[in-house]
Amino acid sequence: MNILMLCREPRLYSCQRLKEVAEQRGHTMDILDPNRCLLKLSANAPHFAIYYQDSAQASPRLLPQYEAVLPRFGIASTQMGCAVLRHFTAQGAVCLNEDQAFLRARDKWQSLQLLQQAGVAVPSSGLAGCEFSAKQAVAQMDSPTILKTLTGSQGIGVMLAEKAQSAVSILETLKEANVVALLQDFVSEAENADIRCFVVGEAVVASMQRQGQQGEFRANFHRGGLAEKITLTPLQQSIAIQATKALGLDVAGVDLIRSEQGLLVLEVNASPGLELIEKTSGVDIALAMIMQLERKYHHAMKKPC
Incomplete structure (x- = not known):
């Protein structure tokens, strides 16, 4: 496949790992910034054209029709990134997390509503x-x-x-x-800890428990949280997969916390980082993601016209 990754920072660990694995499996991968794209709708072919400007001084170039797209853009690029995703979908590309699912996950309130509606318990x-x-x-x-x-x-x-x-x-x-x-x-009884479940397709491929530092209620790695490898129970796996499906995602980082009411889903991340959880779990998550993209592409190719 000719794959495009949408990301502003191609040097990030996650981007480099995904590119490395994709190329090992015989694919090509470009990494482009969605904010450098110009989308064009036209009555003439191509009806959905995408131009890319490598720098402010460079002349825009027409991008080819990629067969698959991996969205890895941050919060600041959500609107433009999802608009670019829609354009590639219109061209026939398969996306590992489509634009509407991405938008649902990026809105924390809407995602909580959808989780609750699907019967997934969330904090009050x-x-x-x-x-x-x-x-x-x-x-x-x-x-x-x-x-x-x-x-x-x-x-x-x-x-x-x-x-x-x-x-x-x-x-x-x-x-x-x-x-x-x-x-x-x-949720004080969670004791500043959460469980990150990395879901790909319909399976949890890796997991870890994160613990916030003393005096820090957030367990995020970027806030100084520590991580350790854990084995999930069938119930924990089931909840993580159900939460991912509720938002329509192909790939997700699902954060669970323990409470007096049982397990709660704290958040669902549509573009979860790979570095900490790969190193903690020892799982090749990048390979699992590329293989899922391959499955989705081959499934799309088998659909009747």
């Missing part, structure tokens, strides 16, 4: 309209309270308010800045 959460009193919104939640901006990754945009008064102050500040945030009950 709330979203208040701009005219709803911050004080009354916080009053509907337990204290301490987590506040999360609707977009964000690596623990950025996640705040812990130990007291209700602090939560009100933070929420009022965010509202004044036109930043929409959701409220979530802090």
Whole structure:
């Protein structure tokens, strides 16, 4: 296959691993920044054209029709990245995480709604309209309270308010800045730990437990969290796969936490990093992803016209 990876940082570990494995399996792979693309719709062929500009001074070039696309772009590139994905889908390419699924996962509130609708347990959460009193919104939640901006990754945009008064102050500040945030009950019994499940297709291919440092409620690696290899129970695997399906994703990093109510899905990441979990678990996740892309491509090729 002629594969395209959409990513702004081709030197990242995840990008390099995926490119290495793809080439080992006889594929070619380009890594391009979706923000350097120009999308064109036309009455004449090609109806869905994509031009790429390597630099501000360079002349744009028409991109070929890739057979498969791997989206690995960050939060800041979500809108343009998904628009590029739609263009390639219209050209007939298969995508390992299609644009609508990607958008669902990137909106933290919508993803929680969809998970709950699918019967997947999530922490008690709330979203208040701009005219709803911050004080009354916080009053509907337990204290301490987590506040999360609707977009964000690596623990950025996640705040812990130990007291209700602090939560009100933070929420009022965010509202004044036109930043929409959701409220979530802090699950103290999780003890600053979560379980990352890496789902590819309909299987959990790797897992690890992350533990936040002393005084840090976030277990993210980028916030100093530590990781250890674990073996998931059948129930944990089932929940992770169900959460991935609920959002329509092919690949996902599903974060679980233990609570008094049982296992809860904290978040579903549509572009999970490979470095920490590959090194912790010893699993070749990049190979699992490329093989899933191959299966999806061959399945698409067998469909009748």
